[in-house]
Every structure is written in structure tokens, then in C-alpha cells.
Amino acid sequence: MRTGQTHLFIPGPTNVPEAVRRAMNVPQQDMRAADFGALTLPLFAGLKRVLRTESGTVFLFPGSGTGAWEAAITNTLSPGDRVLMSRFGQFSHLWAEMAERLGLEVDLIDVDWGEGVPVETYAERLAADTGHTIKGVFVTHNETATGVTSDVAAVRAALDAAGHPALLFVDGVSSIASIDFRMDEWGVDLAVTGSQKGLMLPAGLGVLGVSAKALAASETATMRRAYFIFADMVAMNAGGYFPYTPPTPLFHGLAAALARIEAEGLDAVIARHHRLAEGVRRAVAAWGLDLVAARPALYSDTVSAIRVPDGVDAREVIRIAYERYNASLGSGLAQLAGRVFRIGHLGDLNEGMCLAALGIAELALNEAGARVEFGAGVAAAQAYYAETRDGAGAVAAAAE
Ligand SMILES: *Cc1c(COP(=O)(O)O)cnc(C)c1O
Numbered sequence: 063m064r065t066g067q068t069h070l071f072i073p074g075p076t077n078v079p080e081a082v083r084r085a086m087n088v089p090q091q092d093m094r095a096a097d098f099g100a101l102t103l104p105l106f107a108g109l110k111r112v113l114r115t116e117s118g119t120v121f122l123f124p125g126s127g128t129g130a131w132e133a134a135i136t137n138t139l140s141p142g143d144r145v146l147m148s149r150f151g152q153f154s155h156l157w158a159e160m161a162e163r164l165g166l167e168v169d170l171i172d173v174d175w176g177e178g179v180p181v182e183t184y185a186e187r188l189a190a191d192t193g194h195t196i197k198g199v200f201v202t203h204n205e206t207a208t209g210v211t212s213d214v215a216a217v218r219a220a221l222d223a224a225g226h227p228a229l230l231f232v233d234g235v236s237s238i239a240s241i242d243f244r245m246d247e248w249g250v251d252l253a254v255t256g257s258q259k260g261l262m263l264p265a266g267l268g269v270l271g272v273s274a275k276a277l278a279a280s281e282t283a284t285m286r287r288a289y290f291i292f293a294d295m296v297a298m299n300a301g302g303y304f305p306y307t308p309p310t311p312l313f314h315g316l317a318a319a320l321a322r323i324e325a326e327g328l329d330a331v332i333a334r335h336h337r338l339a340e341g342v343r344r345a346v347a348a349w350g351l352d353l354v355a356a357r358p359a360l361y362s363d364t365v366s367a368i369r370v371p372d373g374v375d376a377r378e379v380i381r382i383a384y385e386r387y388n389a390s391l392g393s394g395l396a397q398l399a400g401r402v403f404r405i406g407h408l409g410d411l412n413e414g415m416c417l418a419a420l421g422i423a424e425l426a427l428n429e430a431g432a433r434v435e436f437g438a439g440v441a442a443a444q445a446y447y448a449e450t451r452d453g454a455g456a457v458a459a460a461a462e
Pocket residue numbers: 074126127128129153202204205206233234235236256265
């Protein structure tokens with residue numbers, strides 16, 4: 063029998079705020095009722111603010127982030143289209159695999175896990191592609207497997223410098239609503255996320271931001287599509303309706319989650335993620351352990367992937383945290399299995415939750431055979447949180 067809270071320190075699904083959970087506890091309702099749009103239309107407007115887009119269109123597909131990946135591709139590209147992708151973690155790997163399954167010709171650049179999108183190589187490939195055979199350029203903004211955030215603005219700059227018209231696809235599943243993301247400013251054509259990460263909801267919604275250019279492309283693209291169809295959504299969403307039964311309780315939760323983000327302020331949400339993440343990073347440094355992310359410019363503010371010392375099995379760390387301390391830590395994925403554990407620090411989170419994660423990680427690390435000093439990581443995070451409590455760190459981060 064387990065007492066107390068079960069802690070969720072994974073990078074998704076994230077903790078659902080109590081107010082959001084209660085907001086979802088509603089009777090089922092008529093999805094064709096005259097007033098249904100009063101619930102749904104503000105969600106599109108709120109998500110546009112979160113994506114920082116005015117000219118884009120937001121779609122809410124029943125599904126998860128992976129479904130939104132698929133919708134983005136099948137609606138805007140044609141079989142055999144050439145796309146530029148890079149792989150540096152499990153999520154960028156899976157998106158590339160999907161593109162191949164869907165019959166795209168993928169120019170896949172393999173990069174060391176711990177690095178981010180290879181902007182220089184992208185720039186070279188785009189400049190060399192004077193015939194504009196590349197139809198899509200893909201960026202995994204925040205690689206959740208390695209805790210690496212890539213520079214989307216730099217990829218946009220590379221496209222512009224080459225005068226290249228390819229669509230810019232961005233996986234923002236673990237960045238949107240947590241890390242700075244600017245759909246319009248960065249010229250993102252397809253912005254993908256899911257409900258269960260920064261948006262603090264259960265899984266169930268694939269969220270897609272679509273630029274006017276991508277919407278126009280969907281009218282001529284010929285890839286087969288059946289369930290995820292932009293045109294059907296556009297027609298029905300105008301009145302706040304959907305082409306098939308939507309998950310209305312999630313919509314109520316989304317309304318509550320968006321209200322929380324607006325009450326805190328998106329800039330403050332982003333600054334909070336930075337500050338909480340930095341405390342975790344101070345702890346990792348105090349333990350004498352390394353992050354997978356190769357250098358500070360790549361550090362993710364939503365997830366830290368932490369290498370365990372040689373001879374220690376990260377799976378043991380995770381097992382001990384779960385079985386003895388009621389705490390879920392993220393696992394090392396694919397080639398990082400056994401070598402890495404992850405702390406997810408995104409969504410509805412505060413200092414106390416991060417300190418609990420660090421304290422439990424110290425216990426589990428030691429019990430799995432790693433010699434880290436009890437309290438060292440916790441103390442380093444505490445010192446940083448105390449130092450930045452007045453918002454000084456947060457303000458500085460927001461101004462960067
Ligand atoms: C979680 C995640 C996904 C997959 O999303 P699902 O909602 O699980 O389908 C894709 N990309 C990134 C970066 C993620 O973190």
C-alpha cells in the first residue's frame with residue numbers, strides 16, 4: 063500500500079492542475095448544439111496566443127502529438143516529396159520514420175545525440191537546392207529524449223537566406239507553452255503539439271498551428287488522408303464544430319489550462335520553466351554528473367537527461383525511485399537506455415516539486431550504486447531558487 067502522493071517527474075504526461083482536472087468533470091454534451099461554439103471558439107483564440115500566431119489557423123485533432131505529426135505531413139505534402147530532417151534523439155527519429163512510412167524521400171542528417179538541429183548543414187543543403195526540390199524542412203524544437211532545445215529562428219534564417227520556399231515543420235510537443243516559441247516571427251508553417259505536456263492536460267488532443275502558406279499547400283498536396291483533413295476542419299471549425307465527435311471534457315480542461323497560462327502570463331510561464339530547470343541543472347552539476355545536452359546553449363528548460371556514472375544502471379535508479387519512493391523519473395530512450403534518466407520539469411510545477419524530484423533522485427542514485435552526496439543537489443537548487451526568488455533570475459531570463 064502506497065501512502066501520500068505519487069510523484070510524476072516525467073516529461074509528459076505532466077501534472078494536471080486540480081482546477082483543470084475539476085473543469086473536465088462535466089456531463090457529456092451535445093456537440094451540435096447551437097451554443098457549442100461558445101466553448102470551442104475561444105480555445106482556438108487562446109491557442110493562437112500560446113503559439114504566438116495571428117495569421118495561423120489552429121486545429122484540434124482527437125489524437126496525440128504523433129497524430130498531429132501525421133496530420134501536418136499528409137495534408138501538406140505529396141508522395142515522393144523530398145524533405146530535410148535530422149535525427150538526434152528518439153522523437154526526431156520517430157518523426158523521420160513516420161515520414162519514410164508515408165512515402166516521403168527523406169534527406170536524413172544523423173547528428174550525435176546531445177546535439178541539436180544542424181543549422182549549418184541545413185543552410186548548405188538549402189542553398190545548394192536551387193531547384194527547390196526540398197518541400198519540407200523539419201525541426202524537433204525540443205528533443206525530449208536528450209533534453210536539447212534547437213534554434214528554430216536560425217533554421218528560418220537559413221531558409222530565408224537561401225530564398226527557399228520549403229515549408230517549415232516544427233515539433234513543439236515538449237516546448238510549446240513552456241519554452242519560448244514564436245510561430246509567426248519564426249515563420250513556422252506547421253507547429254505541432256499535444257495536450258499532455260506544456261498544456262497540462264491528459265493526452266487526447268493533437269494540436270496543430272498551420273500557416274496560411276501551409277493551408278494553401280493543403281489544397282494541392284496529394285498525399286492520401288482520411289481522418290485528419292484540414293479542409294473538413296476548416297469548414298466545421300468556423301462555427302466551432304467538428305467533423306467527428308470531439309473530446310468535450312478535454313475542451314473544458316483546455317479552457318481552464320489556457321486561463322491559467324493567461325493568468326500567469328506566457329512570458330512568466332516561460333521564465334518559470336527556465337528558473338526551475340536551472341535549479342535542476344545546478345543540482346546535476348553538484349552531483350558531478352553530466353547532462354546529455356552537449357553545451358549550455360542547447361539546455362532544455364522542460365527536461366533534463368542526466369547521465370549516470372559508469373557501472374550504474376539508470377534503469378535501477380528509475381525502478382528504485384518508483385518502487386520505493388512513489389516517484390516516476392523519465393527513462394533513457396533507445397541508445398540512452400540504462401545510461402540516462404530524465405527529470406521532466408514542465409507544466410504545472412513549482413520549486414517544492416523540483417526539490418522533491420532531486421531529493422528522491424539522490425536516494426535512488428545512491429541505492430543504485432552511484433555515490434552522490436546526500437543533499438548536495440538539493441542544496442544547490444535551493445541556493446539558486448533562494449537567490450532568484452524575487453524574480454531577478456526570471457526577469458533576466460525573460461529579457462534574454
Ligand atoms: C511526447 C513527444 C512526442 C509524442 O507525442 P505523443 O503525444 O506521445 O504522440 C513527439 N515529440 C516530442 C518532442 C515529444 O516530447
